[in-house]
Amino acid sequence: MLKTSASPTARTSTFVQKAKPSLSGIWNNCRGEAPGRQHHQHTWRRITVRVFNEQTLDMLRNAGWSEHRYVPLYDFIKNSPILFPLARSILIQFDGLQIGTSGAGVDCAASDIKFDSWPVYDSASEMEELCAANGKLFCPLGYCHCDHGLVVIDEEGKVFTFYDSLRLMGSSFEEGIQNILDGRSPR
Template structure:
């Protein structure tokens, strides 16, 4: 991970080995009909409940979002079709414009495509890298 990405994540409260209690987040997602897969739980334990002020891109990424209505959030069927697996919403990125997802296998996506094969790659691509790969380009 680049120094810039690491600094932004640390300034937001993240640290190596972070593991928060996700019981409330998990119960909320399950109430809305999502299956909270082990890889989603791992992401939430490490990166849940953060508000990341991305000074490089002048954006905010928020993993403390509580999704409150399954119908309003949608079931994200078109994104799941592109990803080829189930997705669970875990936050909002790009100052609330895009939904952040973690898949059953642990890959990280947003509303417009794939950010990375894992959370570290995804944060690097989102903050310091060239973004992600648009749907259909991976």
């Protein structure tokens, strides 16, 4: 459960474009904005309450996380058109942390997670393709399974793993992270 100052709103626009769009074009089309208008100003919202199980909280705290943690992001990351406010607020609190281990899980393989803002820059073309195919924004939060896959969040807060395709891991940040660490399929 995420508590923020504003609840997410439903997107009613659809993405239809023949030519390969630019990232700013994808941002604008996913947001239902007029083509050509660039959205560079992001509102930073600190997410104040996180609901993790005790085991996940212990892992995060041992890795250096606290509710007041703040990690400044590089300008080229902060200005990325795929970095929407929810993803930004998560990276500001979790960037640089590594938790969990890969191995046997409950329903599938359990995985480690390395929160890292670098894929926001490095995986921009993959995120562009995901947005074009799904009509909404996706932003990587870091790596999973010994850097073989990405942990990705959409603008609704759903968390996925991404290897060759998306796999839903949770309907919220907390649920997705716990399911990845435990090797659970979302319920």
